[in-house]
Amino acid sequence: MNKKLLSVALLCISFSGISQVQQLGTPLSWKDKVGMPKDAIQMVSVDNEIEATNEMTRRGSTLEKELRFGKELAVNIDFMSQAVIKTLPNGTVVRQLKINSAGALSINLIFDQFQLSENALLFLSDGEKKEFIGAHTSLNNNENKMLGTELIHDDVVIIELQEPANEAGTSKLHLGTVIHGYFDLESEVKALGSSGNCEYDVNCPIGAGWENQRNAVAMMVNGGGFCTGSLINNTSGTIIPYFLSANHCGTTPGSWVFRFKWERTPGTAICATTNNASNDGPTTMNINGGTLRANYSPSDFTLTELNSAPNPAWGVYYNGFNATNIPATSAVGVHHPAGDIKKISFENTPLISTTFGGSPADSHWGVTSWDNGVTEGGSSGSPLFDQNHRTVGQLHGGASVCGGASLSDEYGKLFTSWLGGGTNASQLKFWLDPSNTGSTTIDGVDPAGPGTALDAGLGTVTGASGTICSGTVTPSFTLINNGSTTLTAATIHYGYDGNFGQTYPWTGSLNQYQNQVIALPSATLSGGNHVFNAYVSSPNTGTDENNNNDTIESGFTTIVNPTIVDLSLTTDRWGSEITWSLTNTAENVTFYTGGPYADLPSGSGATYNASFCLSDGCYHFIIEDSFGDGMAGTPDGHYELVTGTDTIAELLPADADFGSSHVSIVCVGTSGLSELAALQESWSLYPNPANDVVEFGLTNDNLLKEITLVTAQGSIVRKVSTTGVSSTMNVSDLSSGVYFVQMKNALGTSTKQLIIK
Secondary structure, three states, X not given: OOOOEEEEOOOOOOOOOOOOOOOOOOOHHHOOOOOOOOOXXXXXXXXXXXXXXXXXXXXXXXXXXXXXXXEEEEEEEEHHHHOEEEEOOOOOEEEEEEEEOOOOOEEEEEEEEEEOOOOOEEEEEOOOOOOEEEEEOHHHOOOOOOEEOOOEOXXXXXXXXXXXXXXXXXXXXXXXXXXXXXXXXXXXXXXXOOOXXXXXXXXXXXXXXXHHXXXXXXXXXXXXXXXXEEEEOOOOOOOOOEEEEOHHHOOOHHHOEEEEOOOOOHHHOOEOOOOOOOOOOOOOOEEEOEEEEEEEOOOOEEEEEEOOOOOHHHOOOEEEEEOOOOOOOOEEEEEOHHHOOOEEEEEOOOOEEEOOOOOOOOOEEEEOOOOEOOOOOOOOOOEEEOOOOEEEEEEEEEOOOOOOOOOOEEEEEHHHHHHOOOOHHHOOHHHXXXXXXXXXXXXXXXXXXXXXXXXEEEEEEEOOOEEEOOOEEOOEEEEEEOOOOOEEEEEEEEEEOOOOOEEEEEEEEEOOOOEEEEEOOOEEOOOEEEEEEEEEEOHHHOOOOOHHHOEEEEEEEEOOOOEEEEEEEEEOOEHHHEEEEEEEOOOOOEEEEEOOOOEOOOOOOEEEEEEEEEOOEEEEEEEEEOOOOOOOOOOOOEEEXXXXXXXXXXXXXXXXXXXXXXXXXXXXXXXXXXHHHHHHHOEEEEOOOEOOEEEEEEOOOOOOEEEEEEEOOOOEEEEEEEOOOEEEEEOOOOOOXXXXXXXXXXXXXXXXXXXXX
């Protein structure tokens, strides 16, 4: 930690509940003090009207249901060498590159060389600071060493790479394709609301019972087009992230983006009424890239293994399949028409064997006339399910459209794809039946595990966590019914510090996934660290079928007779750079944290207030600035710590330019004062004033001591380390004036003034 200033203060702090999750933030180019590059690489001219007309002609002649929205422009751009380089005060190296494709309605990119260093952050943003994507990190590195991006809805894209100083220049980024969007997708965000008004959101009441199949389906951004596909199960008993889609959507998935769970909630679903972009769904559950395992054009399938398995916590599902040649008696399709939010369509009559285009006879399943909903461009590759909820094919094309005379569609059969062209690279069997079981049907699987009938669980403890500024604790927790059977009774066993001696008999009525908050009686405990423990048993007087969620515990600290201190912190306009923490003096245990905060318009700051409590002792209060220029700005940031009416510590606006970090020693109560005094008395310096060599006397405690000489302005000019009882520092070459000497060891940091003549 670079501690450019250190002040000594007496401080009593308690803070619970303000700790925030660190976010990756916005691109630095959105900040005035970093700014965006002025010059741009200009793409070749694209006529949007001509490209859109050609695309509509192509779709009309082929009836394929891929939606092409952009023209792919081949480029050869070595980002690392062509980007503008800026170095921040904290040493971070920022590379920026601006690309302009005049008149584009959207831009997305394909990096054909992609390898980020361990701590690098990669952002994409528009030219008007309205939209950004990122951050991509080293977690996006993959065996294909490629990355395709989501869409920026502008004709300018800013690529920004941030690398820490010790990694500067070690990432590899080469841009091979810029996609110029020429279709007006009727929305500023991801084609939301662009599908027809006969479509049903997947979470409309009509979709009840198809939740698992819905959860397997994802939208694909494959270069300049949108398609759909779905996760699919296999017979090995092992979850493998296989993704089924259409061959005509492409066969180079290393640069594709797979967007899962983009759907509205049941309460906001659009159900065969005028579509609109008034509400959206989550757009953050994305997987970048995959490896093609097999494809076969006669039945129009691709099977991709995603670069990483979607997080089971997203609620994804792996669809079952039926690769027999027996027609389904009814069918359902789940898809992303026109690149829009997820929809569901129903066919209530049996499927027929048919063909499509130049494909072999009987290689496809035909939907003769959709009864509810249709498919559109963007639906290509989406799964078709039989009456048993198993995948039987993927969409190749068709004539269906809202208001159309013909509502038929054609899906490549899994039966045809099963053996495909006879090779591992042209069939599904090798991949979906790796155990060679001979089975051509299998049900789907939830990667989070099978469902249960009786499954009571506990979660979300409140009132018994963090720091409690008294000896009285009143815990609450959530009882959750994860089972399919309505929960009417359960027994809660609870206590403190490993003792489960108390019980709470619960009765009520909770349907599956419903929950209830239960408040327990208060308990009086001694001051110090404690643990609240609880477990649930005997759901409906039976046996719980899943013990993984039965037990909870929550650590907390009670402080009897604490001293209360109020913090008032005013940031400069760049609140997102500011974080703070309260630690022990060794800085290896963190008690409380705060920030980052919101960025604000130029010329404005914001004040944040909090109240703290601590037991007797000494601590460090550390405020840090990620950019490296402190809180110096217009206005300058500052803070004040007050107990009662007394100010016990403060950072003045004049001292706001503290660099990366500012530390205060904070001590509470009589023992804290004694500890601080003992630390001050544990070392000495001589002579003072000095003009040549300063000698330091130190206690013989075998602790590592770090001695730092700092100017009155906070600049470090000398530093020595020792475990001995003495040390020296030559100051003969330094200018006359007032300096501060900081002695730090495992017990804390102490500061004394030194005058150099």
